[in-house]
Amino acid sequence: MGLVVLQLFWTPASPFTRKVVVCARELGLWGQIEVRPTAWPLDWGYATVPFTAGLAEANPVARIPTLVTDDGTALGDSTLICQYLNHWVQNAATTPAESATIIPVDGAQWSMWSLYAVADGLLEAQVAMRAEMLRPAAFRSEDYLQKQRDRIARCFDYCEQRPGELDAPGSLPNLAQITLGIACGYQDWRDWLGDFRSNRPNLRTWYDKYSQRPAMLATEPRDTPEA
């Protein structure tokens, strides 16, 4: 592959950003990504905060992950970024061995995307709870937190009932599995979210093994710098 450099606005705490990083590592693209660390004051969830230089200029939504491609195109959505990275690897491959993919083809992609949307819904609910917890106590809604807890429980239960979809047939995990693994990891890291393993033996067994992949071990979440 050529010496293309992609810029990624990043923090170690964001599960959506971790999704992009794990995809890049699994696809062998990580060496071509320049990390642009971002800092977020703890009121990011409920106030306009000063943005790290370059972020809002590239992507007016002003959030992470944002990828800037080698021709300056900014992609401000983690699903689209993962699709871009996978497409990039397909286009650059000169031998079948190089043609790794995290998105199945020929019709099989839609069942993968179905599970992916559930796993991504888990990440959204988890981040929504984190943002709500960061609000001043007076503006925090216990009903809202419960809504997200209920959603998280429904989504993990759904995944638990699909053990056949947790293991990819190829050598690489698919994007749904990557996203679900990150949801499990986030649930463990923010331990007030509760243990996803209770009454979910399939998920527990799967994640015990999946979490040992090098791309997962190299991207354990950490708190974002506040400035």
Added chain:
Amino acid sequence: MGLVVLQLFWTPASPFTRKVVVCARELGLWGQIEVRPTAWPLDWGYATVPFTAGLAEANPVARIPTLVTDDGTALGDSTLICQYLNHWVQNAATTPAESATIIPVDGAQWSMWSLYAVADGLLEAQVAMRAEMLRPAAFRSEDYLQKQRDRIARCFDYCEQRPGELDAPGSLPNLAQITLGIACGYQDWRDWLGDFRSNRPNLRTWYDKYSQRPAMLATEPRDTPEA
């Protein structure tokens, strides 16, 4: 095209759902979609509410739009649903004339997706404000509302500065334009959001014309039934 029936969990108020409906209409697929209306009590934004029958069973994230394909696969994300509909039309086309697309190919898709992510960020911020406004006053955060207002202003300003991307070269609008049009329409419908036209002559001129497309006129937003 064959007599395939896709089911769409729907409300007339949701801009993400409108995006899917406009795509289906522009692609000539609307006749193959069975609408499954959903009802939402006004506390949907901050509480677990009773779901319309079938919704949470198909998609445990339990939100709309959710599309169920003819083989029973549920897609619970509007971006993925639009990609599915476009892919479906491409696969079913037997003549070039039938091969309408709302997603450019051969590299041109990434600049489209770049603008799309900004337009979709507009929808997210608008819906976030609506959900916050529905909270009991004691739990409402003016700082949070201002954060979303600032995001909306940045995103509309960004689009205003890209007049060349507002008109598609083909006969159909692309998915970024479709999404931006719906953001403009939502801003008008929820008029407390403010007029997006002030100091944005390019957007005003573009939307004056774009909003007259049959797919837009047929999908004007209306309040969701509460039960």
